Amino acid sequence: MNAQVPSFVVVGHVNKGKSSVVATLLEETSIPIDLVPGTTSESAAYDFKLDGRVVFRLIDTPGFQEAAAALQWMQARAEHADQRLDAVRAFVKEFHGGTRFHDECQLLAPLLEDSSAGVLYVVDGSRPYRATHEAEMEILRWTGRPGVALLNRIGDDDCADSWRPVLQQFFSVVRDFNAHEADFDDRIRLLRTFGELHETWSSELARAVDALVERRQQRDQDATILVAEYLLEAWSYVEQTSFDPSHEPKSLDEDLVAEYRKHLRRLEDRSRLGIERHYGFDRIEREDTDFDFEAGDLFDQKNWKLFGLTTNQLTVRAAAAGGAAGGVIDLAVGGLSFGAGVALGSVVGAAGAWLGSNRVGKHWTPQHDRLAKLFPGEHGHMRCFGPISNPAFGWILLDRALVHLNALRHRAHAQQQALPLSQANNTRAKDLPSDTRAQIDEIFKDCQKAGQSGETMSEQQVVALASALTDRKS
Numbered sequence: 001m002n003a004q005v006p007s008f009v010v011v012g013h014v015n016k017g018k019s020s021v022v023a024t025l026l027e028e029t030s031i032p033i034d035l036v037p038g039t040t041s042e043s044a045a046y047d048f049k050l051d052g053r054v055v056f057r058l059i060d061t062p063g064f065q066e067a068a069a070a071l072q073w074m075q076a077r078a079e080h081a082d083q084r085l086d087a088v089r090a091f092v093k094e095f096h097g098g099t100r101f102h103d104e105c106q107l108l109a110p111l112l113e114d115s116s117a118g119v120l121y122v123v124d125g126s127r128p129y130r131a132t133h134e135a136e137m138e139i140l141r142w143t144g145r146p147g148v149a150l151l152n153r154i155g156d157d158d159c160a161d162s163w164r165p166v167l168q169q170f171f172s173v174v175r176d177f178n179a180h181e182a183d184f185d186d187r188i189r190l191l192r193t194f195g196e197l198h199e200t201w202s203s204e205l206a207r208a209v210d211a212l213v214e215r216r217q218q219r220d221q222d223a224t225i226l227v228a229e230y231l232l233e234a235w236s237y238v239e240q241t242s243f244d245p246s247h248e249p250k251s252l253d254e255d256l257v258a259e260y261r262k263h264l265r266r267l268e269d270r271s272r273l274g275i276e277r278h279y280g281f282d283r284i285e286r287e288d289t290d291f292d293f294e295a296g297d298l299f300d301q302k303n304w305k306l307f308g309l310t311t312n313q314l315t316v317r318a319a320a321a322g323g324a325a326g327g328v329i330d331l332a333v334g335g336l337s338f339g340a341g342v343a344l345g346s347v348v349g350a351a352g353a354w355l356g357s358n359r360v361g362k363h364w365t366p367q368h369d370r371l372a373k374l375f376p377g378e379h380g381h382m383r384c385f386g387p388i389s390n391p392a393f394g395w396i397l398l399d400r401a402l403v404h405l406n407a408l409r410h411r412a413h414a415q416q417q418a419l420p421l422s423q424a425n426n427t428r429a430k431d432l433p434s435d436t437r438a439q440i441d442e443i444f445k446d447c448q449k450a451g452q453s454g455e456t457m458s459e460q461q462v463v464a465l466a467s468a469l470t471d472r473k474s
């Protein structure tokens with residue numbers, strides 16, 4: 001083992017969030033987190049690598065089970081402070097490999113093996129301090145290792161004040177760190193703290209922090225490109241079908257729209273999966289019950305607010321496209337002033353009828369020049385649906401993509417709840433500056449045109465949309 005790699009043994013009472021801390025710090029969803037207490041039965045070392053180089057190592061452990069009895073055993077063998085480390089060694093030697101004190105040996109052995117390893121002591125700050133923890137901290141002190149105490153928060157209560165004065169007696173640094181809620185900045189702050197523990201680690205961890213920040217920026221940039229690629233594809237997508245005119249199926253149009261919806265859903269899902277993987281999330285659940293193409297509720301304007309924009313914000317854009325042509329589109333409330341109540345009511349009504357007939361896209365039949373343009377050289381009978389003709393619908397897709405991206409960016413890797421996609425405080429389309437929204441709307445219009453003439457969007461447009469999407473107020 002390379003002694004230069006900053007290593008931390010993550011310890012604490014069983015079921016206090018040790019594995020969660022490891023998962024979140026490593027940005028790794030594959031760390032086993034307890035559904036039942038005792039999931040972690042053996043210690044496991046996890047290396048955090050950047051560009052193939054190990055920058056720090058975390059050793060997840062089962063946690064203390066019988067600290068008081070273990071301490072008692074050690075105390076009987078250490079009359080004075082200079083004998084304590086030896087007593088810990090003797091303890092591990094005596095019980096290692098056996099069934100008694102299995103978990104204690106699992107967590108103490110890595111501390112003894114690597115003479116530079118630090119301690120990360122995790123407690124649950126939502127539960128009050130209890131004296132039973134004292135033996136654990138005392139044993140850790142006997143190892144003489146530098147340590148950070150982390151106040152995790154499993155429940156909603158705040159009992160941190162009962163812990164702090166105790167933790168400060170045993171650990172040189174005490175920090176709040178909510179394993180399931182910590183975002184990127186919290187993680188970076190903690191890594192910087194680690195650097196303070198050991199002089200030889202500080203430069204190594206400072207480099208790791210720089211590299212992490214750089215990787216984060218790159219990931220953010222790449223993620224908006226993925227979002228932009230998806231949107232341009234979705235905005236310009238045309239569903240087509242060919243049929244025999246002598247047996248024109250009755251449900252031809254319905255089927256066409258159903259296929260169109262399915263495809264848009266697939267595009268969104270594929271894009272989301274790609275972005276999730278990009279941030280190191282594998283197979284996460286999403287809280288997304290309010291979006292169901294099959295049930296058709298995307299096409300029900302009652303549900304639009306669930307997608308992030310209020311009906312007002314959406315219809316303002318819809319009305320702007322029809323009424324105030326060329327005017328600056330402002331999705332935020334108040335951008336275009338409709339007389340409250342009366343005008344809004346009629347706009348909602350108009351948009352409702354529009355959407356109620358599934359006119360998210362338009363139908364094209366062989367009588368339309370456009371179809372001939374879309375499918376040059378094709379003969380026979382075809383029908384198409386798309387691209388999106390309703391600007392509000394285009395903005396819904398954009399808003400959903402932003403909500404997903406931002407929920408993901410702030411998600412801790414230990415988090416096991418479904419990804420929340422309806423949080424009000426999430427960044428949304430309405431948070432984009434209005435000139436940026438106007439710019440995006442131009443790209444959206446280009447997409448609609450491109451879709452109608454069977455063209456694909458250029459790399460330049462992808463980059464332009466991606467950069468507009470990062471132009472957030474927050």
Ligand SMILES: Nc1nc2c(ncn2[C@@H]2O[C@H](COP(=O)(O)OP(=O)(O)O)[C@@H](O)[C@H]2O)c(=O)[nH]1
Pocket residue numbers: 012013014015016017018019020021032033034035037038039040062063152153154155178179180181416
């Ligand atoms: N809400 C919440 N739950 C947490 C947090 N940390 C841990 N948990 C939950 O507490 C349980 C134990 O977590 P785990 O990380 O496996 O603890 P360990 O036994 O100390 O490794 C799991 O069900 C976690 O989902 C936290 O910060 N917030």
Ligand SMILES: [Mg+2]
Pocket residue numbers: 018019020032033034039040060061062
């Ligand atoms: Mg664990």
